Amino acid sequence: MALFGNANSSFSFNTNTTATGGSHNPMHDVEVSNPPDDCISCLEFGPAGMPGNFILSGSWANDVRCWQIDNNGQTTPKAQQSAQGPILDVCWGDEYSKVFMASVDKTARMWDLGSNQTVQVAQHDAPIKTCHWIKAPNYSCLMTGSWDKTLKFWDTRQAAPMKTIKLSERVYCADVKYPMAMVSCADKKLICLKLDNEPSEFQKIDSPMKFQHRCISIFKDKSQSNPVGFALGSIEGRVAIQYIQPTNPRDNFTFKCHRSTAASQPQDIYAVNSIAFHPTYGTLATCGSDGRFSFWDKDARTKLKGSEQLDLPIPACAINSTGSLFAYAASYDWSKGHEYYNPQVKNRILLRSFGDEMKPRAKNQR
DSSP, X not given: OOSSOOGGGSOOSOOOOOOXXXXXXXTOOEEOSSOOSSOEEEEEEXXXXXXSEEEEEEETTSEEEEEEEOTTSOEEEEEEEEOSSOEEEEEEOSSXXXXXXXXXXXXXXXXXXXXXXXXXXXXXXXXXXXXXXXXXXXXXXXXXXXXXXXXXXXXXXXXXXXXXXXXXXXXXXXEEETTEEEEEETTSOEEEEEOSSSOEEEEEEOOSOSSOEEEEEEEEOTTSOSEEEEEEEETTSEEEEEESSOSSGGGOEEEEOSBOOOSSSSOOBOOEEEEEEOTTTOOEEEEETTSOEEEEETTTTEEEEEOOOOSSOOOOEEEOTTSOEEEEEEOOOOTTOGGGXXXXXXXXXXXXXXXXXXXXXXXXXX
């Protein structure tokens, strides 16, 4: 069956891409055609092994959109689906034609891209903040984290969850890289889950941060084989690098980022909204409410690249499975309140071809 089976599931918009400059697009990256009409909450590239390059976005316009990205950077809107509330997270299933979307309407739905139909597969008592597909040798399920202070695991063929884990507070962010999952709650409690055989709590971790967590991303060992730790971003312009079982306590550290560089005081400090790891190099990208993204080498503890400042915050970023494309969203994140919202400044999603920008530098180049 074709990935997109129904012609009605496609957009009918102009697909010309642009690479304008200025604060609108200071890095001269490729703009995705027909971006969402309201604030962008999440981005997700297609999984490894999926033919072609596809990317999803979820937004506060209550919709999920999917584009195909050609080798020349041209983007083609392929499908769009709506929910009853804003979309807070999206993920792909192990079937490339299946997409999951988590909504403020307290449900998660499975979207079949071939038929362009959706079906509800999860239910919570409060908005669902995160969704992740888990593919284990002996089971597959959707993990949803909610503001109802629960983490639920769903066999999409059944109405009731296969497992529920009660948490101390609302889920604010989560990540999955089998066989490991990380969940962060509103009280800054961190839970590491072991996913082989069945989902189970492996370890509770004290937060290295003083303020609210905003994003979390699991990283693998240097061979990129097994998950060994995570990067945690907070509203205090800081990222923590934490190993689950560090060989040396000094392996765990935090660094400052997404702060004003002006000599004048006080310093402006911005939230770290999203973190993504390169699948080959193990380096990481961060993006923040300051409208900038940066690339980092956590092992060398060095900054590889920083972007120019956009005219909007960057609420989400993603790296594709081959490590060749970086996507980031420019969209107001309401971090400065309603008085700074300008409806005339349009949301956008930008694509950047990496080259060697995220490749670790040789020691003599640092």
